[in-house]
Amino acid sequence: MITVHELSKTYKDQTVLNIPHLDIPKGQSFGLVGNNGAGKTTFFSLLLDLIQPSTGHIDSHGVVVNTSEDWKPFTAAFIDESFLIGYLTPEEYFYFIGELRGQSKAEVSDLLSNFEDFFHGEILGQKKYLRDLSKGNQKKVGIVATFIGSPEVVILDEPFANLDPTTQIRLKGIIKDLAAKSGVTVLVSSHDLMHVTEVCERIVVLEKGQIVKDIVTAPATLKELEDYFSGAAAPSPIETVAATASTTEDKAAEESKFEDKASEDHSAVNRDTPEK
Amino acid sequence: MLQFISLEWKSFIRAASFQTNLAMKILMGFGALYFMAVFLGLGVGVFFIIEDMELGDPFEVVNRFMIYYLAFDMLFRYSLQKMPVTNIKPFLYVPLTKNQVVRFSLLKTVVSFFNWSHAFFFLPFSIVLISKDYPAMEVLFWHLGMAALIYANNYINVLINNMSGVFYAFVATFVALGAAHFFGWFDVTLYTAPFFDLLGSNPLACLIPLALLGILSRAAFLYFRKNMYLDAGLATKQEEASTQEYAFLNRFGNLGTFLKNDIRLILRNKRSKMALYGGLFFLFYGLLFFTGDIEVYDGPVWKIFAGIFVSGGFLFNFGQFVPSWDSAYYPLMMSQNIKYQDYIKAKWYLIVIATAASMLLAIPYLYFGLNAYLAVLVGGIYNIGINGYLVLWGGAYIKTPIDLASGKKAFGDKQSFNAKTLLLTVPKILLPLAIYWVVALFASETLAFASVAFAGVLGYLFRNKVFSIIEKVYKDEKYKTLAAYKQTP
Structure with a gap:
């Protein structure tokens, strides 16, 4: 069970993540989508204590990740190539991870x-x-390495990108099996909306650091997500709250320097939707 | 051609190591000057060292061993010199003739450090020769011939860069010849020396290396021209990997796991190999002090200084940059099931082993008297007992990511020097000098040696305490370090 309490991350005065509360039960396959x-x-970096939260904390199986290191034995992650050691052969890498996780070569x-x-x-x-x-x-190497030593929490950032069909x-x-059979929280x-809807029992949509949708996957989910991301969605209650929050406008202005004109327009459209 | 040069100029002045503040530039300038002076000193000194040791006519002695000099040069080039292939790719799609591109890339190898650094030896040596009444004309032509041979090496390296078979055959031959020479079975220099002597006695002879250079440069040009395809000459060199177990380290548990990895790290990456070679080079640093050739270095305090550097080459070259060596995969190390103490201890053991090995390799210093070797031993003990921790500690503040694959920027990274690391050099070097100086002033030299060694032993005894302090520093710096390593090196 992973519980998020009042978590936020702010760089200078730009809030990049703000999650007041989130529960991820053990054995759930949890999908995170967003532009x-x-x-x-x-969020994943906070979960791995690679960056410090500005407020709040994450509790993973009873361990507060930014104060204790006891989450390390049961957590495995592949975020990007900085989780690989370039000068090792794949075998050496697997055995290295294995040794760290107390697994024998066999x-x-x-x-x-x-x-x-x-x-x-x-x-x-x-x-x-x-x-x-x-x-x-x-x-492939990075992903498989996360399965070594039967971790209880597996974190994969964009695992489908760059892979062949x-x-x-x-x-x-593999991911479906992990959650369903072994009780691993993935x-x-x-x-790729199609892949997440197929794999995950639950999907959370992030937009500018806020949770705007929290869906239990159902046959209609893919359509709902596609509608949302094409900007045509009917506003859900959560979305309305997020969009009318007083900070939204400032944030959009700040972020415009990081994003192109088109996406700025897109957020403007979002702000208008509640009135429709 | 002009655009090429302007591009190169931009890549030079926009390099990260160049964009530092003025104070750093001045400091680095002084550092560079110092090393130039050291090399110049060697270039000048060789003549007199040979003369002092009465090995014969210095010019002839140098000529005799020149074949080994060239072979070592080849060895260094092959393992370290970077081929200018990666920068060519963007030019393949622009309207430039392939000949222009090839010519420019070869020109780039010509101005490489691996070529002009030899001037530090040959120029002062030639000047000394002339000042010692060797015929100027002949020395000049000899110099020209040697320069041609160095550049011939440059092109040979270009040609064999992708043929490791040829290279290993070369190394094997060279090692065999060296061994045969050492054991007195066969002396290759007897056959090669006449050639170099000829260069020094007959000006016309320099046409031979010049012709060789011409042929090789043409061959390199044609070879490059023919292979200018992404899957041919422009493919980055891929070493054939083999899985190494180092099973004998398994008995050390977690420590062994890290040691195994560090050995692979050092042996499989250019940048770390350079640190290793640099450490070996430091072994010879003591020659400046113990031969008594340089008067300023004659004071007894300098012996300790030399001892610390002779035994601590690896410590300073490698240990200084812990944990930056792991910068490429630091997020993995920080989220894996790793105890910080084990990680730090493994690095420390590596440094201790290397320092001990340096102390053994330095045994030939006994030639300069017991005191010379004693200085190395005492320096080594101090390195193990105190400096081993200090470099690890200082490393926590050096947040420069290291690009393991590139041999460049091994020296003079902008963040390698900051207030905290500078402050830490005081106990690293000045403290043992001070201890020695004070004790030697009031008591005897032997007691002074003993006191420095005692400081080292004391440090060793408190190692567990020190490790937990260092662990805390690493933990405190963790997030900053992770963020800094995110920047591309």
Whole structure:
């Protein structure tokens, strides 16, 4: 069970994330979607204590992540290539992670043998260092490494990006299995609405650091998300609150320097919707 | 051609290491001047060292060993010199002839550090030769011939850059010849020295290396021209990787896990290899002090100074940049199941092992008397007992991400110096000098050596206390460090 309490992250006077409350029960497959700059990676980084919260905290299985390090043994993550060690071969990397997580070589090899399909013969025994693998293959290594040592929380940032279609389909199967069979809490972010709706039991939409939608996945979810992101959604109650909050206008002005004109217009449209 | 030069100029002045404040530039300038002076000193000194040691005519001695000099040059180039291939790619799509692009890239290798740094040896040596009444004309042509040979090495390196087979054959031959020479079975210099002597006695002979240079540069041009495709010459060199177990380190548990990784780190990346070679180079630093060739360095306090550097080459070159070596994957290290103490201790053990190894490798200093080697031993003990912690501690404040794959910027990173790291050099170097000086003033030199060593032993005894202090510093700096490493090196 992961619980978020009054969490916010502010750089200078720009709030990039503000989540008053969020509960993620154990064994849930949890999807996070949102446009660039919505705060997805910020949230994951806070969850991994890679950045400090400005206010509030995250409680993971009873451990407050920014005061204790006891969450490390049961948490595994792959955010980006900074979670890979470029000068190791994939085997060395897996065994290194295995040793850190108290797994013997045999146990790691055993786990890897389950992923032979997934690796598609391009990872193990290739006489290549990780730095020389293609982006997609690097990603495969990073993702599989998070499964070593049976973690209870697995965090994957954009796991589907850069993967080939076959691997995407396999990965979806793996993630679904993890949550359903092993009771692992899986947190996934993605720009691909189809993949998240297929994989996740629950989807949270972030916009400018705020939760604007919290949906239990149903057959209509994909349509709902697509409507939302094309800017044609009927405003949900949460959305109305977020859009009329007094800070929204200032924030839009501040963020306009980071975003192009088009997206600024987009937020303007959003502000107008409540009146319709 | 002009656009090329303006691009190069921009890439030079916009390099991160160049954009520092004025005070830093001045400080770095002094540093550079100092090292130039040291190298010049060596270039000048070689003549007199050989003369003092009565090895024969210095010019002939140098010529005799020139083959090894060139071979070492080749070795360094192959492992460190960066081929200018990556910068070519953007030019493939613009309206420039391939010949222009190739010519420019080769020109770039010509102005590389690996070529002009040799001038620090050859120029002063030639000047000394002339001042010692060797015929000026002949020395000049010898100099020209040597320059041609150095540049020939440059082009050979371009040609064999992707042929590791050729290179390893070369290394094997070179090692075999060196060993045969050492054990007195076969002396290759007997056969090569006449060639270099000829360069020094007959001005016309310099046409041979010049012709060789011409042929090689043409060959390099044609080779580059032919291979200017993304999947041919422009493909970045990929080493064949092999999985290394280092199973003997398993018995050290978590510590072993990190040690294994650090060994791989050092052996598989250009930048860290450079730190290792740099550490080996420091072993020779003591020659400046113990040979008594440079008068200012004759004071006894300088012996400790030398001892600290001779035994601490690796410590200063590598330890200084912990944890920056792991900057590329620091988020992994910070979110994995890792105890900070283990991580720091592993780095410390690595430094201790390297320092101990340096102390062993420095045994030949016994040649300069027991006191010389004693200074190295005492310096080593101080390095292990005190400086080992201090570099790790200082490293927490150096938040420069390291690009492991590039040999560049190994020296003079802007953030390598800041107030805190400067402050930490005081106990690193000045404190042992002060201890020695004070004790030697009031008691004896032996007691002074003993006191410095005692400081080291004392430091060693308090290691657990110190580790927990360093751990706290690393933890306090964690978020800042993570943010700093996010910036591309």
